[in-house]
Amino acid sequence: MxxxxxxxxxxxxxxxxxxxxxxxxxxxxxxxxxxxxxxxxxxxxxxxxxxxxxxxxxxxxxxxxxxxxxxxxxxxxxxxxxxxxxxxxxxxxxxxxxxxxxxxxxxxxxxxxxxxxxxxxxxxxxxxxxWMHHPRTSKMKEFLSDVNRFGQLKSIHSNFTFTAGAEFLENDIRVKPDLDALGALGDEGWYCLRAALWAADYELPKTVIALRNPEHNQVGVLLSCGATLYWEDGKVATFYCSFLSNTTMDITAFGTKGTLHVHDYILPYEEDEASFYAATESGVDEAVTKWVPQPSKHITKTDIPQxxxxxxxxxxxxxxxxxxxxxxEKKWPTISRKTQLLVDAVKASIDRGFEPVQIQE
Amino acid sequence: MxxxxxxxxxxxxxxxxxxxxxxxxxxxxxxxxxxxxxxxxxxxxxxxxxxxxxxxxxxxxxxxxxxxxxxxxxxxxxxxxxxxxxxxxxxxxxxxxxxxxxxxxxxxxxxxxxxxxxxxxxxxxxxxxxWMHHPRTSKMKEFLSDVNRFGQLKSIHSNFTFTAGAEFLENDIRVKPDLDALGALGDEGWYCLRAALWAADYELPKTVIALRNPEHNQVGVLLSCGATLYWEDGKVATFYCSFLSNTTMDITAFGTKGTLHVHDYILPYEEDEASFYAATESGVDEAVTKWVPQPSKHITKTDIPQxxxxxxxxxxxxxxxxxxxxxxEKKWPTISRKTQLLVDAVKASIDRGFEPVQIQE
CATH class of the missing domain: 3.40.50.720 (NAD(P)-binding Rossmann-like Domain)
Structure with a gap:
């Protein structure tokens, strides 16, 4: 053949x-x-x-x-x-x-x-x-989808920050209004919003409200921002992104039965293996001296990088x-579009003085 | 003697x-x-x-x-x-x-x-x-206070959740309006707000806005809620607490130079030792294949529990x-009072339809 x-x-x-x-x-x-x-x-x-x-x-x-x-x-x-x-x-x-x-x-x-x-x-x-293509991402999704291990998704926190440095803040296309006008929101918030969508099975939230302390550079490009996202069923997500804080790439997902933590979802600490932490029905011992069970670490090895x-x-x-x-395959442009919709909504909420913005597909 | x-x-x-x-x-x-x-x-x-x-x-x-x-x-x-x-x-x-x-x-x-x-x-x-009395807490504070390792505090995320269970949700004093009327906010949000204050050296935020999806029981007691907190210098904190999600107890602190992660700040996984993760000037290698340096784990051992x-x-x-x-010693009632002020502000924001509430000392 x-x-x-x-x-x-x-x-x-x-x-x-x-x-x-x-x-x-x-x-x-x-x-x-x-x-x-x-x-x-x-x-x-x-x-x-x-x-x-x-x-x-x-x-x-x-x-x-x-x-x-x-x-x-x-x-x-x-x-x-x-x-x-x-x-x-x-x-x-x-x-x-x-x-x-x-x-x-x-x-x-x-x-x-x-x-x-x-x-x-x-x-x-x-x-x-x-990161959508790392096999760890599928493993994490399996966990989130498991009603016995994770239950129903209640909340998501995600972040992406890095300290951009003087040269970047002066010259990078991501701080130029005529090139990447969305700044940190487009570059970093994109990942946070994708993470929230991913955790929510790509169901769009109904309402987005930006955090009230976005930072801009002198020409009005976002250097840091965040938002809260509300779904119709009561789920909530918060995210924070910044060019002005040391590197973070966390997702914390809160389920009725379980919890997911990952600290390097965008770029794994190591290229050939990546891990996340899962917990199910965490409790404490009778005397309240320790967690039983404690979260477990799940490692995924890869032959080629994500x-x-x-x-x-x-x-x-x-x-x-x-x-x-x-x-x-329509899946990929569809999730790109949903992510962009949320980027737009955060931007609109900032531009409108942190008003709630309704998401319309 | x-x-x-x-x-x-x-x-x-x-x-x-x-x-x-x-x-x-x-x-x-x-x-x-x-x-x-x-x-x-x-x-x-x-x-x-x-x-x-x-x-x-x-x-x-x-x-x-x-x-x-x-x-x-x-x-x-x-x-x-x-x-x-x-x-x-x-x-x-x-x-x-x-x-x-x-x-x-x-x-x-x-x-x-x-x-x-x-x-x-x-x-x-x-x-x-x-948790204020665990020596790990002092170690974490030393890290947050170190301008060379952590820099300036930009943002804090904290949470405290646990799945309360049917018996608790029916009978515990923490869901009874005549006993612990503040519900999850008083029981769990207390810790999250204290964590934010602690990270911010007990400087009060100026404004508090509750998340829009609090959950109440049938008699109006909070079962889950959260808020965003804004300081005058631009710092922001978010928190989430719930009786309806599996156990989490995280603090993530974002600094200009460093990052702190702790996952069991209220009750350590183990009674005789507790850890946190600190990172300073995290970056990636030239080919963007891995983090250099990666966050480091810091362990504190104790002879008697917190x-x-x-x-x-x-x-x-x-x-x-x-x-x-x-x-x-006035320090202790002072920080209790500040924490209570923030609890009150979150409650007021919820009661006023998620309006911003200004904090007045």
């Missing part, structure tokens, strides 16, 4: 995150680094050389050239958020499947334009939220479309 | 929590279980027999008899919150030092009556928040007043 040909990835742009995704594609068995385009040919060449592109890889001095290469199956799009709609729509029109960095757009209206372009061209769309699993999952979906006439 | 005589504790009431505090007093080197009073002499006798009171301990058929015993130095008061003001004021008038269960009162106005009675009678007042350390701290303060003419 002939082996299915590898899916060819073309990169448009050489952002920092593209270095990490290059390594991911190189490690993904069903994908291959095929092309990279930059506004500068020299930059593209240097990027390809430094990031494991094979000798025969195509190097282009423009993004358009990547899109026009008929051999490119997938476009990986790490450009600033303000450029997503333009380049994603163009890529879709060239029948390229799109792996899109997050936040997927500046707002859901823009993202809907991207979705429409992908749907009308029959191409797969997925965002670059790597970003390579992401690249491979995308390659698999594309191969299924390309070779088996499968339809694009 | 003669040994300082032990401080004699008299218990009024035989609540469940009194069993644990009996053991604490028995284990505290400077304290002795001296008397117990209940509305039923048989109940008092059975309690004394089952909880390590020495053979000569006094057993009384009323609370008043304990207060009238001139040998009693300290009254431990575990009665329902609605009875605190009455019995604490009476105990103070009899010159008894008071170890008062939390929540200290139904509201701060009541607690102010207790404080005034203690001050005018020159007696020590302290609440029964045990509740015995609490009883002993109280005995030490009382001995200093009794034998050395020291003044009562």
């Amino acid at each position: 002939a082996e299915t040909p590898k899916i060819r990835f073309g990169f448009i742009g050489c952002a920092n995150i593209a270095r990490r995704v290059s390594r991911a594609v190189a490690l993904a068995p069903d994908a291959v680094l095929y092309a990279v385009g930059s506004r500068s040919l020299d930059k593209a060449r240097a990027f390809a050389g430094a990031n494991g592109f094979p000798a025969g890889a195509k190097v282009y001095g423009s993004y358009e050239a990547v899109l026009d290469d008929p051999e490119v199956d997938v476009v990986y799009l790490p450009l600033p958020t303000s450029l997503h709609v333009r380049w994603a729509v163009l890529a879709a029109s060239k029948k390229k499947h799109i792996l899109l960095e997050k936040p997927v757009a500046l707002n859901v209206a823009e993202f809907d334009v991207i979705i429409a372009a992908c749907e009308s061209n029959g191409v797969q769309l997925m965002d670059g939220t790597m 970003e390579a699993l992401m690249a491979n999952e995308f390659a698999r979906l594309v191969a299924d479309i390309k070779f088996n006439n499968a339809k694009p | 003669a040994e300082t005589p032990k401080i004699r504790f008299g218990f009024i009431g035989c609540a469940n929590i009194a069993r644990r505090v009996s053991r604490a007093v028995a284990l505290a080197p400077d304290a002795v279980l001296y008397a117990v009073g209940s509305r039923s002499l048989d109940k008092a006798r059975a309690f004394a027999g089952a909880n390590g009171f020495p053979a000569g301990a006094k057993v009384y058929g009323s609370y008043e008899a304990v207060l009238d015993d001139p040998e009693v130095d300290v009254v431990y008061l575990p009665l329902p919150t609605s009875l605190h003001v009455r019995w604490a004021v009476l105990a103070a008038s009899k010159k008894k030092h008071i170890l008062l269960e939390k929540p200290v009162a139904l509201n701060v106005a009541e607690f102010d009556v207790i404080i005034a009675a203690c001050e005018s009678n020159g007696v020590q007042l302290m609440d029964g928040t045990m 509740e015995a350390l609490m009883a002993n701290e109280f005995a030490r303060l009382v001995a200093d007043i009794k034998f050395n003419n020291a003044k009562p």
Whole structure:
């Protein structure tokens, strides 16, 4: 039986995150680094050389050239958020499947334009939220879904913070209003909101209220913020994200019977193994001297990192479309859109003086 | 040199929590279980027999008899919150030092009556928040206070939940409007609010806003709730407490340079050792494959449990007043009062439809 040909990835742009995704594609068995385009040919060449592109890889001095290469199956799009709609729509029109960095757009209206372009061209769309593809994430979900071990979900707390440093706070695209206008909310809050949705089986909350102490830089870009999210059944989530606090990446999920804790959900402490803590019917001994049982640690080992699993999952979906006439998988753009809806709602609540914002799908 | 005589504790009431505090007093080197009073002499006798009171301990058929015993130095008061003001004021008038269960009162106005009675009678007042006395708590505070390891405090998340069970939800004093009307907020939220204050060096926030999904039982007592707290300098805290979720007792503190995580701050997993996780300037390696450095685990071992350390701290303060003419230590009623102020503010925010409540000291 002939082996299915590898899916060819073309990169448009050489952002920092593209270095990490290059390594991911190189490690993904069903994908291959095929092309990279930059506004500068020299930059593209240097990027390809430094990031494991094979000798025969195509190097282009423009993004358009990547899109026009008929051999490119997938476009990986790490450009600033303000450029997503333009380049994603163009890529879709060239029948390229799109792996899109997050936040997927500046707002859901823009993202809907991207979705429409992908749907009308029959191409797969997925965002670059790597932790969705770690097998630990599935293990955690199994726990949350187990009525005997976790019960009913009551509350979720998530966070993502890191101390960005002076250089980042001065020059990074994520603090520039014309590039990534959503700042910490788009870059970090995206993950927190995804975590809340993920825990809630992607049921949207009804109401979002921003915390009242967002921090902005001098040109009005968010450096830290948070929100509370309310579901119709009474569930509540809180999140906090910041460029101004030391690194945290926690999810705490509160269930009627069980509890989940994870401290490195976005990037595991170690690349080849990741853990979480689960507790069921925690109690104390008769004399109230200790917990019985105590939470248990669950370790998941991986052969290739979560970003390579992401690249491979995308390659698999594309191969299924390309070779088996499968339809694009709607799950991925659907959860991207829900996440963007919540990003928009937090932003709207901040802009409206921390008023409650109702979520309409 | 003669040994300082032990401080004699008299218990009024035989609540469940009194069993644990009996053991604490028995284990505290400077304290002795001296008397117990209940509305039923048989109940008092059975309690004394089952909880390590020495053979000569006094057993009384009323609370008043304990207060009238001139040998009693300290009254431990575990009665329902609605009875605190009455019995604490009476105990103070009899010159008894008071170890008062939390929540200290139904509201701060009541607690102010207790404080005034203690001050005018020159007696020590302290609440029964045990974790304040664990040496781990001091170690965590050292970390939070270290500008090089933790930097400036930006945010705090705390929680306390446990699944109360059918019997508790039906019959426990903590779900009865005439006994502990503050429900989960008074019983559990107390700890969360104390944790936020503790992390913030007892600086009160300016504004408190309750989460919008509190759960009440059929007679209007809170079974779960939460809030966001805002300080003048931009700090924010969130907390969540519930009788309806599996056990959690977390503090996450976000600093500009460091992060603190603790998962069992109220009752350590084990009685003789307790840990927390500290991280400073967490980063990732060049290829973004792992955390460098990872958080470190800090273990504190103890010879006697935190509740015995609490009883002993109280005995030490009382001995200093009794034998050395020291003044009562104001720190303890001051932090009790601040905690009660925040409890009141959360309750007020809930009662006013989740409006912001300004804190006035």
